[in-house]
Amino acid sequence: MSDVKRLRVAILGCTGSIGAQALDVCRQHIDKLEVVAVSVHRNTKGLVRAAREFGVRSACVADPAHANDPILEELPASCELTSGSSALAALCERGDVDCVLNAVVGAAGLSASIAALKAGKRLALANKESLVVGGDLIMPLAAPDQLLPVDSEHGAIFQCLVGDRRSPLHAIWLTCSGGPFFGKSRSYLEHVTADRALRHPTWSMGRKISIDSATLMNKGLERIEAMHLFGLPLDDIIVLIQREAKIHSMVEFCDGSVIAQLGTSDMRIPIQYAFSYPERWDTPCERVDFRTIGSLSFGAPDTAAFTCLALAGRAGKEGGTLPCVLNAANEVAVDAYLSGACGFNDIGRIVERALDAHEREDVESLEQLSEVDAWARARSRDIIASLAQA
Structure with missing residues (x-):
């Protein structure tokens, strides 16, 4: 598959649990996904590592106190570096981004979610605080199928x-x-x-x-x-x-009638579905052998x-x-x-x-x-x- 057809993604909070698993999904489906932008709060070492591996075009350090960490000098020469909460929102508005995965922790992710939706991007939402705190602001902005939940439970309901x-x-x-x-x-x-x-x-x-x-x-x-x-x-x-x-x-x-979604306890499944929707791609993890579960309580x-x-x-x-x-x-x-x-x-x-x-x-x-x-x-x-x- 050519680069033109790949989904261009920005991963906010790329060194956290969800962000790291999102990068793993991108790693496994390099023919379908292109990581063009990443952000961290303060883990600049992890930011540099991700930027170098995926050759990203833009990187953001949300905490200005770490915007000048020496490790950032090791970013690729072609990678633009920004810092601060406004820069995080600007990352979501980039013309070369199709999908924003928001894995920022806490209420700080709300402004980024709003920016992504206003810019017409697909929002793969792992920042539940965006909806808990600002659901009244977020939902009117979301077009059908523009906001895809990444939480395992909400991804299952979807x-x-x-x-x-x-x-x-x-x-x-x-x-x-x-x-x-x-x-x-x-x-x-x-x-x-x-x-x-x-x-x-x-x-x-x-x-x-x-x-x-x-x-x-x-x-x-x-x-x-x-x-x-x-x-x-x-x-x-x-x-x-x-x-x-x-x-x-x-x-x-x-x-x-009751419909349930079952599967292994691996966040890469809902992350991948938020990227692939409405398609399904090969599983990024081990499958469940239902013969070995025994019972469900x-x-x-x-x-x-x-x-x-x-x-x-x-x-x-x-x-x-x-x-x-x-x-x-x-x-x-x-x-x-x-x-x-x-x-x-x-x-x-x-x-x-x-x-x-x-x-x-x-x-x-x-x-x-x-x-x-x-x-x-x-x-x-x-x-x-x-x-x-x-």
Whole structure:
């Protein structure tokens, strides 16, 4: 296949878990994909490595403090280097980019998602905060099939709906492995260490999302994300514990028919489908031998023990700026937990107090969300300080 026919992709967050797996998909399908731009937050060594391997035309360091790292002198001479959040958005608008994979961590990815959609690019979205925080701004910008979800669950739902989008949905069954503390009580969780919380039983992920998976906040954020993506009320998006992590989500239609997407627990599958859609390419990973699974188990989450899931539900139902506060407070709380400044259950306490202190507003602009985000982070740090003094 000639270069002209290759899909030209920009990978934002190319050294993170999703970004690295996206590069692996590009590596395996070099005849179909061309990496033309990459970005990192501060891992400039990884940026240079990716830029040299794929011969990219543009590279961006989102954190200006690392824009002059000496290693950047090793970028290819033909590679343009930019820095800062505005440069990240500009990367999405390049004329030589067809598809943007947004794997930026946190609310920082929102402006890049908006830029990609406004520029008419295909957006392969792995940054769930774009929809959690700014879904009211994002979805009106997305043309049909322009925004393709990369989360395994949302990618699964998308696939279940291909060819049957006009049929009335009854519910979405959003699956969850249950994380490393499935079945544990709230009192047990009070003293779990970050080292244990980072040991996810199924997926290999970054530190922040691993903690979100342990608290089940990740699944709460995914419910809000699914609400925006698929236009279903939050109450009709049901979290289902599926410990074997082989069913990646299911859709139930009005007539009682249920369609599930099954497969191995490998993020390269939804990443690749976001690139190949509406086609399917050869698998980038090992296949599942269903003869060896034995059984599939199902259960309901314990929202009394894992309060973050219930808090996300509250924010999603009330809507407006509440999900922005939820996300910002959670990011601050998780960072505090990882640094030893608070306990596991304190994550939920911090988020709840931040939500209680906020006066909800309808979402009107990116600038407004930026102000709410900054307020929620400052408030959450105050809450952490008060917990330390208690």
